[in-house]
Amino acid sequence: MKMLDVKGLNISFALDSSSINICSDVSFSLAQGKVLGLIGESGSGKTITCKAILDLLPENAEVEAKEISFKGQNLLGLNQKEFDAMRGTAMAMIFQDPVGSFNPVKTIGWHFLHAGKRRNLKQYGRGRIFDDAEAALKEVEIANPREALKKYPHQLSGGMLQRCLIALVLFLKPSLIVADEPTTNLDNLVERQIVDIFDKLRNKIDASFIFITHDMTIAEQISDEIAVMYAGQIVEHGNTADIIDNPHHPYTRALINTARELESDVDVLTEISGDITSGLGVHDKCRFGPRCPLHSAECDKPIELRNIGNHGQVRCIKAESFEGHV
Amino acid sequence: MNTILEFDDVVVHFQARGNLLSTLSGRKSGFNAVDHVSLTVDKGEILGIAGESGSGKTTICKAALGLHSTASGAITQEGKPLSINNGSLQMIFQDPLSSLNPRQTVAKSLETPLKLHKDDNKENIDETIDKLLNDVGLNEKFRNRFPHELSGGQLQRVAIARALATKPKIIFADEAVSKLDVSVRAQILNLLKSLRDKYNLTIIFVTHDLHVAHFLCDRIAIMYFGKLLELGPTKEVYANPCHPYTRELLGTLDRDNHVIASTRDIFNPLSDDVRPCRYLNRCPHVMDECRKLHPDHYPVGPEHTAACYLFDNEDD
Numbered sequence: 001m002k003m004l005d006v007k008g009l010n011i012s013f014a015l016d017s018s019s020i021n022i023c024s025d026v027s028f029s030l031a032q033g034k035v036l037g038l039i040g041e042s043g044s045g046k047t048i049t050c051k052a053i054l055d056l057l058p059e060n061a062e063v064e065a066k067e068i069s070f071k072g073q074n075l076l077g078l079n080q081k082e083f084d085a086m087r088g089t090a091m092a093m094i095f096q097d098p099v100g101s102f103n104p105v106k107t108i109g110w111h112f113l114h115a116g117k118r119r120n121l122k123q124y125g126r127g128r129i130f131d132d133a134e135a136a137l138k139e140v141e142i143a144n145p146r147e148a149l150k151k152y153p154h155q156l157s158g159g160m161l162q163r164c165l166i167a168l169v170l171f172l173k174p175s176l177i178v179a180d181e182p183t184t185n186l187d188n189l190v191e192r193q194i195v196d197i198f199d200k201l202r203n204k205i206d207a208s209f210i211f212i213t214h215d216m217t218i219a220e221q222i223s224d225e226i227a228v229m230y231a232g233q234i235v236e237h238g239n240t241a242d243i244i245d246n247p248h249h250p251y252t253r254a255l256i257n258t259a260r261e262l263e264s265d266v267d268v269l270t271e272i273s274g275d276i277t278s279g280l281g282v283h284d285k286c287r288f289g290p291r292c293p294l295h296s297a298e299c300d301k302p303i304e305l306r307n308i309g310n311h312g313q314v315r316c317i318k319a320e321s322f323e324g325h326v
Numbered sequence: 327m328n329t330i331l332e333f334d335d336v337v338v339h340f341q342a343r344g345n346l347l348s349t350l351s352g353r354k355s356g357f358n359a360v361d362h363v364s365l366t367v368d369k370g371e372i373l374g375i376a377g378e379s380g381s382g383k384t385t386i387c388k389a390a391l392g393l394h395s396t397a398s399g400a401i402t403q404e405g406k407p408l409s410i411n412n413g414s415l416q417m418i419f420q421d422p423l424s425s426l427n428p429r430q431t432v433a434k435s436l437e438t439p440l441k442l443h444k445d446d447n448k449e450n451i452d453e454t455i456d457k458l459l460n461d462v463g464l465n466e467k468f469r470n471r472f473p474h475e476l477s478g479g480q481l482q483r484v485a486i487a488r489a490l491a492t493k494p495k496i497i498f499a500d501e502a503v504s505k506l507d508v509s510v511r512a513q514i515l516n517l518l519k520s521l522r523d524k525y526n527l528t529i530i531f532v533t534h535d536l537h538v539a540h541f542l543c544d545r546i547a548i549m550y551f552g553k554l555l556e557l558g559p560t561k562e563v564y565a566n567p568c569h570p571y572t573r574e575l576l577g578t579l580d581r582d583n584h585v586i587a588s589t590r591d592i593f594n595p596l597s598d599d600v601r602p603c604r605y606l607n608r609c610p611h612v613m614d615e616c617r618k619l620h621p622d623h624y625p626v627g628p629e630h631t632a633a634c635y636l637f638d639n640e641d642d
Contacts, residue, residue, distance in 0.1 A: 041507030042478070158379070187378035187534050192578040214508055258512050262537035263579075268519070269512035269541065275477045276507070
């Protein structure tokens with residue numbers, strides 16, 4: 001069953017006199033129980049895309065789409081109240097900064113009670129809600145959940161807080177969970193723990209995940225599919241193994257190459273020259289063009305996302321030249 | 327090898343605010359962020375300091391720069407006490423945007439250290455600024471830009487240029503690439519390496535990214551809650567990690583085969599006894615000695631030492 005279907009999503013932000021395009025023609029769908037790894041650097045539009053789906057963008061954002069449907073229901077026509085009823089219970093987002101996600105003057109338990117109201121658990125009373133909360137905290141390997149519920153956010157470490165946040169989302173039992181760089185601010189060891197927890201959870205609960213990250217190795221471990229975004233467009237989308245073993249877009253190729261080189265013994269890393277700003281807001285040609293080693297005159301036209309055999313989709317007219325070698 | 331910087335039994339103490347109870351009971355209210363660390367840095371090498379947050383890796387750098395005072399121990403540069411005012415030590419910070427003045431142009435930001443540390447005339451300064459920009463892969467077009475007009479990679483290049491302005495001998499780079507995007511990270515890492523070769527710089531590179539440390543660093547020091555746990559050539563440490571913590575840390579790089587003691591308590595510097603081994607609570611190899619005293623460094627390979635009783639072979 002299709003959990004989420006996004007077609008032709010365009011997002012721009014209105015400025016004083018003009019508007020600036022952030023995402024253009026973003027399309028993907030996500031099946032139930034699957035994990036989509038959304039990869040890209042800052043400014044590539046991955047967070048904005050997910051916030052648009054959950055209707056969390058500020059008022060000056062202009063969101064246009066052919067379709068955004070969730071479990072077959074069209075989200076585009078919903079009013080604020082109908083969306084409120086879904087957010088948190090049907091779909092939820094885990095943010096990058098766990099410290100900023102909690103109210104600093106309230107205990108972890110209070111957050112669960114508050115979230116319980118969302119789930120209409122009021123009639124259960126504190127006891128039942130705390131029982132559910134403890135079960136959720138156990139799920140994320142908090143050793144002493146009863147104690148943790150009494151703690152304030154500042155009494156917990158970053159990794160513990162991130163796990164509490166994940167538990168809070170699990171407690172709501174949503175069917176779509178968006179995790180926005182949940183490991184970026186954490187140390188290697190803690191990062192590994194969180195990734196392991198996600199890895200365990202996705203097999204245990206039947207929610208669909210969108211896992212936003214800039215780290216190819218994490219996406220490789222955790223996701224069924226990978227979508228790579230660059231300057232507001234999806235440039236490659238396919239099965240994780242396909243993308244990792246045989247990337248077709250020059251940008252994906254460069255990202256994977258850098259990760260591989262850091263793991264091996266090289267003296268000089270292969271650079272991608274320039275930066276993402278050269279591709280932002282470009283409409284009439286390939287956005288990666290200014291940085292691409294394969295760039296030529298043919299690339300200076302709008303490039304469509306196209307299917308390549310059974311590999312998936314690629315937004316590059318020269319993708320075939322990579323066939324068969326990494 | 328000639329030593330350029332030496333940390334001898336350095337302690338940096340942070341005072342925490344105690345409460346009435348702790349005052350009355352005479353309990354300590356503070357902890358050693360850097361706890362009896364001895365370390366030498368050779369001229370021209372890139373030394374990596376790795377560890378999780380709270381391990382004291384940034385604090386030890388700041389102590390060398392005089393930004394924290396040491397409680398005991400000595401830090402010497404080429405055998406002499408540190409002189410922090412001659413510009414021979416510089417630091418590159420994690421976040422390039424907040425380390426540059428938003429209201430100063432690139433040229434102005436670079437001019438200040440030049441004026442402070444050299445008595446060059448205006449023409450020379452202009453020339454030097456252009457040369458610095460070229461050194462870090464920018465050009466004179468960037469002179470009149472403001473920080474908000476630059477991308478993250480360009481900003482970090484400007485921050486590096488500013489650090490180079492005083493012709494430093496040692497550069498401390500505190501997580502200098504961790505805020506940068508993956509596609510830009512390779513550029514800055516290559517740049518740091520080439521600058522080291524060009525100017526025979528000594529770079530102390532603080533990081534929590536083990537892949538980055540593996541690429542860039544000649545030697546690596548692993549820290550954990552103020553203690554130096556393992557020190558050795560990067561290749562040797564990665565091939566043959568000895569301290570149980572290093573093994574756990576480097577084990578995270580192995581996707582399929584890693585064990586993490588996730589639920590065990592970590593050391594709490596404010597409430598736990600500081601005498602036993604810091605890694606006691608998480609260690610799978612605890613012995614009697616570990617509970618008594620934090621171990622000294624024992625040699626485990628060529629120029630490779632680990633602070634763990636597992637390697638105390640003197641009795642054998």
